[in-house]
Amino acid sequence: MTGVLAASLLLAAGCSSEGSPPGQGAAPSPTTARSSSAPRRPGEAAPPAKGSVRVLRTVAEGLNSPWGLAQLPGGGLLVSSRDKATITRIDEKTGKKTELGTVSGVAPEGEGGLLGIALSPRYASDHMIYAYFTSASDNRIVRMLYDARKPAGEQLGAPDTIFKGIPKGVIHNGGRIAFGPDGMLYAGTGESGERGLAQDKKSLGGKILRLTPEGAPAPGNPFPGSPVYTYGHRNVQGLAWDGKQRLFASEFGQDTWDELNAIKPGDNYGWPVVEGRSTDPKYHNPIAQWHTDEASPSGIAYAEGSIWMAGLRGQRLWRIPLKGTEASAPPQAFLTDTYGRLRTVASAGGGKLWLVTSNTDGRGSPKKGDDRILELEVR
Template structure:
C-alpha cells in the first residue's frame, strides 16, 4: 500500500492536479475533440443517428449548498439521493423544493485527495429491499457496500450498517474510480482506477483500472469474459462514467493523463490500452475510443444516455459534452454546452425523457465555489 500511495503522490505532483482523476496539463499542438474508430457494418445497419447538432436548456436549479457532491441516485418518487465525498454522508434532496434531509454518515469512509464517499446506486429490487449501494475509500482500500435505507427512522439515523460486498480495490491519492450502476441485466457495474500504479490496469488479477461486473451480492457475475473473475474490461486509467443506450450497450468515460480523455464503447473482455495507449492507438490489441478530447476540454466524470446521445460531464473542461451515436460509434463531432457557466461538472443522470440531472463540483478543492455551490440542475436536452 505504501508503494501505491507513493506512486500516486509522485504522479499527482508531476502535474495531475487540475482535473479529478489525473488529467493534467495541455496537449501542446494536439487538435481539439475528434471522433475515432470505424463502426462495424452491423452497428450501422437499421439504426438512425440523431441530428448532428443538439441543444441544452437549463430548466431550473433543483438544490444549492451541497458539500462535495459526487454520486446521485433518483428515488422512485422523484427525490434524489446525493453522496458527499468529503463528509461521507448521503442526503435526500426533495425534487420539488430542494430541501435536504441527511440519511446518515457512512461508517468507514476515509476521505483524502480524490477518495471518499463516491458513487451511489439503488438496488434493482429497491421497491422491496430498500437497499442503497455505495462505493467508498476506506483506510485500506476502495470497496462497495450496501445499506438498508429506513425512511421511518429519524433524520441522520436512516442508514443501516454497511454490508461490504466487494473489497480490495486499490486506493490512492488519485485515480480511485468510483462510479457504480446497475445495468439492464440487474448486475452491478463498477468503474475503478489504477490508484496511480499504472501497471495494475493490465493485470487482470487486480480490480484496479477496470470495469467490474458483479452480482448484487458482490460475486463475479455469470457470463463474465474471464472465468471466476469480476473483470468485465481492462486497460483503463480511471473510469468515472457508466451508461447504457436503449439497446443495452455500455459506454464509459475515462480520464487521460496529458493528452487524451476518452469515451469508450465497452465490449466484454476487451483491453482499452492504458498505460501503453492514451486515446487512439494503432495497436490492434487495444480497443480504441469512439471519441477523444484534450484533457483541458474534458476531464470527464459522469455520463448519461438520452435522446440518441451520450452526455458527458467535464470537470476541468467545465462543460457538458454531447456525443451523438449511431450504433456504438459517434455519428458526428462532439458538441459542448454550458462552457464555464456553472464551473466543474461532476455527475449527469437521466431524469426521464429529454431531461437530465446535472451536478456541479466546485467545492472539491479544485474549483472556485460561488454563492450557492454546489448545486443540482435540471436540464432539457436534444
C-alpha cells in the first residue's frame, strides 16, 4: 500500500514515466516551443525520400505485457512478459507460441517485473539467456540455461544472478540490456523516482552500466572499478549501436522533453539538473528531443542509416536519420495511433524490424489481438 501511495504522489507531482499524463512542468523556452523533431497535427509530415515504413504482417498476437525481445540464431523470437515473468518462444513463420518457463524471483509491480532479455555472445556454445528483472529488493541481471529439449514450461534453468543492487521503484526501473559489439553487457537503469541518484556516480540508478558477461565492471570503463558507463539519466529503456559501433540510448523525460542521446563514456546527461537541451557544457545534449506526449520512448534499433524509436504514450514509431552521432534531418513519425503503445523495436536484418506493442501493461487500451509482434520493412 505504501508503494502504491508513493507512486500516486509522484504521478500527481507531474512525473511522466511510461506514458502517464504529464504534470504542469516548466514551460518550454521560446526557441524550442515545439520539438524540432515533432510533426504537427492534423496529419504527419511527409516522410523524406529515403524514409518509409511498411507493415508486412502480424507475426504473433495474444501476448501479455510483452517487454524484451531476442532473436535466436537458428530461428525463433524470445519475448519476455513483464507481469507474468515468463519467456515465450515465437515461431516467426507460423506465430506458434511455446512457453519456456517462468523466471523465479521476479516481483512485478508498477513498471517493474521481467524486463529486457538478451542472448549470450557465446550462445551457440552456452545457450544462456540474460534477463533484467525487478525482485522484491532490487533490480538485477541474471542468466539462465535454455534447454529446448525439455518439455514446454520446463526449458529454463534456475536464474544465476550476475549483478544486483540496482535501485527499484514502482516507476523508473530502466530494464533494457544488450550485448555490444565489444562483447560487453550494457544495461539501462532508472533512478527509481529518487532524482538525486542520477548524479551520484556511486549509485547504480539513472545510469548506463557496462559489464563483463560474468557481471564484473568491464575493463576500460571511464570510472576505474565501477560498472558506471554514463550518468545523469532519468530512465533509460533503449540501447542500440549503429554500423560504426556507436552507442545510442533513448530516455524518458518528465514534463517537457524526452531524449535520444549519443553515448560517450563518462559523460553526464544532465538529469535532474536539466531536461532536454541545455547551454551548460557540463551536460551532454541529446541529438533529438520530443515533448512527452509525442514519444515516451522505450526500445530503439538501428537500420538503414537511422535509429528507429518506439513511443509508448506517443503511440508512434520515430525515424531519426543519422550522420555520425548527429541527426541529419528532422525525425519522422510513422504508424501514429495505429497500433497503440509501442514498447520494443529490434532489427530483423535486411531492412526489416520487429515491433512489439504494449497495450496490456495497464496503461494502454487493448484491442482484439493485443499485444502483438509486427514485422516491418523500412528504408
